[in-house]
Amino acid sequence: MASFLKTTRSLGNLPAQVRSILFARGLPVRTAWTGLQSISEDDPELFDIIRREKSRQRGDLELIASENFTSRAVMNALGSCLTNKYSEGYPGQRYYGGNQCIDEIELMCQRRALEAYDLDPEKWGVNVQPYSGSPGNFAVYTGLLKPHSRVMGLDLPDGGHLTHGFMSGKVRISATSIYFESLAYHSHMHNSPLGRSETKVALRLPDEGRCNRRIYALDNHHSVIAKNGNTACRRYLHRRRNNSDMIGIRMYAKPDTGEVDYDALQKQAKAFVPEMIIAGTSAYSRLLDYQKFREICNDVKAILMADMAHISGLVAAKVVPSPFEYADVVTTTTHKTLRGPSLKIKYDYESKINKAVFPGLQGGPHNNVIAGVAIALRQAKTPEFVEYQKQVLKNCKAMANALLNKGYTLISGGTDNHLILVDLRPKGVDGSRTERVLELVNISTNKNTCPGDKSALFPGGMRLGTPALTSRDFKEKDFEQVVEFIERGVQITYEAKQKTGTLKEFKEFVISDPDITAKISALRQEVKEFAEQFPMPGQDY
Structure with a gap:
């Protein structure tokens, strides 16, 4: 009996998948919880989702003004004792x-x-x-x-x-x-x-x-x-x-x-x-x-x-x-x-x-x-942080100017900080539809109300910010390329909107119509290859 307990307790060092197989086969598995397993060992299902999110962040253009990429030191603190x-x-x-x-x-x-x-x-x-x-x-x-x-x-x-x-x-x-x-x-x-x-x-x-x-x-x-x-x-x-x-x-x-x-x-x-x-x-x-x-x-x-x-x-x-x-x-x-x-x-x-x-x-x-x-x-007290914030402002100015040059309407006409609010209504599209298409091509933005909007669920605007991509070492020229990608996404949005009625119909159409999905797939690949050239703060590749 003592020998059996010694054997089964040692199973605590086995990977979680092996222990699960033994348990499924009805074999006697009695292990002491150690809490030493990694996520991949303890919860492979969750680990796979985290792995995919990590990949998404690396191949995505993060333009949501309220998001950023934090340092490994901060993430270590979050996962500490x-x-x-x-x-x-x-x-x-x-x-x-x-x-x-x-x-x-x-x-x-x-x-x-x-x-x-x-x-x-x-x-x-x-x-x-x-x-x-x-x-x-x-x-x-x-x-x-x-x-x-x-x-x-x-x-x-x-x-x-x-x-x-x-x-x-x-x-x-x-x-x-x-x-x-x-x-x-x-x-x-x-x-x-x-x-x-x-x-x-x-x-x-x-x-x-x-x-x-x-x-x-x-x-x-x-x-x-x-x-x-x-x-x-x-x-x-x-x-x-x-x-x-x-x-x-x-x-x-x-x-x-x-x-x-x-x-x-x-x-x-x-x-x-x-x-x-x-x-x-x-x-x-x-x-x-x-x-x-x-x-x-x-x-x-x-x-x-x-x-x-x-x-x-x-x-x-x-x-x-x-x-x-x-x-x-x-x-x-x-x-x-x-x-x-x-x-x-x-x-x-x-x-x-x-x-x-x-x-x-x-x-x-x-x-x-x-x-x-x-x-x-x-x-935040380091010289590097000050230079980063200066670049955030430069990048936002560059993105605003690139959008204006393409005929977009910006609320207030420009920017003095880290974000831009784009009124999409003059382009014949809205925030909800544009956000969805840009999401499909690996560009993260958020729909946003503009002055005069009646509904936050179906707003006419889109909010863009530069902090996250600036943390990935994007410069002014890089944001000009980002605007090129956005423009192509808006064009796809307009084309799909002309062929659909409700927002629900639009969302189904952009993932099922052969012509639209082909354009989305091609643009997504370009965006992914572009984004993956840049470093990702705080993460191993």
Whole structure:
């Protein structure tokens, strides 16, 4: 019996496939779990998917503005023993023992987060525990605002983000708009085929200790408008309770530059009187005027929150203006231009935000991710990182110019940062169809709303970014070639769209029609051969 146990226990060193075969044949297999098997040994099915994704990334042109390729050092941290430790609480105040090293790592990450932006630790606090961008933003709202407080953020079709209070008509899409009262500000709409757009915004206003749904209107002069069109005061709207108070809000953005309309924002803020204004974007190719935001916030006594998630790497490299001089609180993710793993970092209003993160919204932080962020923040202080960010901007300018030379319409007419928003409607196509065809030819982009769009599911635009391919050592000339590939993909999209009706029919057509599939196959091979010439950060080949 002792001999049998010794034999079967030694089977723990055999590959997982061999043990599976023995088990399937009914042979006595009794092994102690060691946890030493690789993914390929322990889960061949998953390993094959990872292998294919690795190959896809190498042979793909990654143009999604919110994605990047991180370093091997960061990936090593993500797959380290730090995954094993649970650490509710903050350094020195944990609810579990054995967190000495975890405390060191989190404090190191906090210190590096402040150093990356040259911040005085006596003036700025920092929280590196939020799991990602969206819950991180919500923690700020939860910590600094009361339920149903008023917030203003850039409208989603104008380049804003869902977490900044997005609503679609009367439908509250974002949790921010569910638990807080949100009002969107807008950009000057550039070359919109729809011209002046109307956005209806629903507001739930507190009345005598309880919240009743109210919808009031602002005309283009930002006066309060009653249902019958007569001007009314806000006190009247607070007082009335019956359904006759249900009216719409009309907010107009005039066709012009595609940049934020600060004059309209100021008028809206005076009428709406928000507790917080969010200066942040997700598909906006220009730079925000933080000083102007500060002036508006001072005027209405609002908190200024800057969400620099997309541009945090550019800010760290000092190639675009920093929001820290003007903002009361700054949030950022770490996996975009900062080139780290996905996490949310928040600066200032330390005590209230800390309580909102834990125990308010989260349990134990992801210590492996915090370690990865610490590595990325250290890299952000190197000369190589600064040169990388400069090249990101050069490449984006080159791609924008190449698109303009081919007759594409760019929202705002160009770019000052790492991304471009292309209005595809003048080309006779849309974002959903173009994204699918480009995906089939190994070019990753994302469909995106443009000013004037009515649906985020069927938008007229496409967002392009340069951070990921710049990490693969692409230069300006390389992005000109990328635009050549995009142009051919758009031509295929237009041809297929002319022969189909619905989006579902289109998607079936582009993978079944012999002529279209032949064109897609030929272009995909060219793209793959082109992409594979460039190095892949952090990965073995």
